[in-house]
């Protein structure tokens with residue numbers, strides 16, 4: 275009997291199989307956005323068991339378990355690692371149709387050589403086999419990066435981070451992967467949050483002078499200094515998470531006043547919040563442009579919706595979802611404002627709302643520029659759309675309205691070292707889509723040509739676009 279994850283899995287025709295096996299499969303990985311922990315890479319962490327590496331931090335699995343009515347103690351609570359794994363195994367058969375079912379079995383197959391389907395019945399054997407394999411040097415963090423030929427990994431880091439772990443990684447001759455930080459200044463834009471004042475203090479502490487920030491000008495200077503520091507440490511990417519991307523024009527004087535009111539803990543109007551955010555984003559984008567960075571905008575998540583659970587577990591624990599809102603005007607206005615002053619950096623826009631794919635694909639066509647292929651990009655299917663249907667929708671919108679040949683492709687966006695197979699998943703779906711176009715006569719059956727485009731989307735485009743120092747290929 276053939277296994278579920280077989281050689282031609284998801285490749286439904288001959289052309290798709292050729293594209294995947296002869297072109298996509300061999301390409302290295304350029305993982306330009308993830309949430310891996312630099313400290314774990316620096317210490318070359320070896321995981322004790324499957325729960326540690328697979329279930330800890332994975333809010334996708336947690337949501338599915340809650341959906342099945344599992345008690346929280348088996349999800350994020352105090353149950354033993356073994357009991358948590360057994361409970362997850364029991365849930366897996368009921369995830370059919372959800373990407374979790376695919377991801378789970380693809381990860382078991384590629385990392386552990388396990389082709390049995392995970393369920394209550396097979397759980398014990400799989401737990402033991404995987405835990406044993408996890409002790410192998412090939413399964414340490416560095417072992418995994420090597421196995422999957424991960425040439426670049428961009429972690430997600432606070433502007434105030436010392437980046438000491440990145441420095442250790444860079445000095446370690448055993449780590450071939452170029453691991454660089456991404457600058458994620460969400461808290462700098464969150465003037466309404468009760469901790470904004472503490473954040474500004476933290477930011478002051480991270481600058482060379484350590485001088486207390488009291489004015490907006492000092493605040494922007496401090497952020498600029500930290501962008502410079504990240505750059506020195508190899509950073510070439512920033513990342514922002516927005517509910518919506520407001521764009522409300524403002525001037526320095528107004529925003530300075532709003533900033534000092536925020537520092538005093540005064541209540542700000544929605545308009546003031548948006549003005550501060552818009553103006554600060556223009557400054558930040560200017561820095562990214564100056565350093566030749568890529569600005570990533572993740573837009574459209576409504577977060578921490580379950581207050582009771584937020585109080586218990588905090589953020590990123592599986593209580594975020596898709597926001598509906600208007601984006602076209604503010605997105606165009608924001609990009610336009612940067613473009614007017616020649617300050618628009620290379621930009622990737624991800625949306626959590628797939629009804630916006632066509633709109634975004636059309637908007638980015640307004641801001642492409644000489645000398646850079648696909649300067650403004652639409653990011654791959656993000657989060658709830660990091661699955662077959664989501665990827666096909668994103669690729670279809672991008673290819674119909676823009677140029678898919680310039681697309682920088684896939685990233686894991688994951689907190690787990692077992693997620694590198696997401697690239698394989700994406701590649702199979704991409705090859706199946708283009709292979710089907712060949713079979714249906716919509717593309718020529720010229721494999722060198724179409725295969726070359728596949729190789730570009732899998733790796734070459736990202737390598738060229740991000741231009742991360744030290745890349746050896």
Ligand SMILES: O=C[C@H](O)[C@@H](O)[C@@H](O)[C@H](O)C(=O)O
Nearest residue numbers: 309515572590657687688689
């Ligand atoms: O795929 C889902 C992601 O990891 C999600 O948790 C992140 O994208 C995170 O919310 C972020 O804002 O960076």
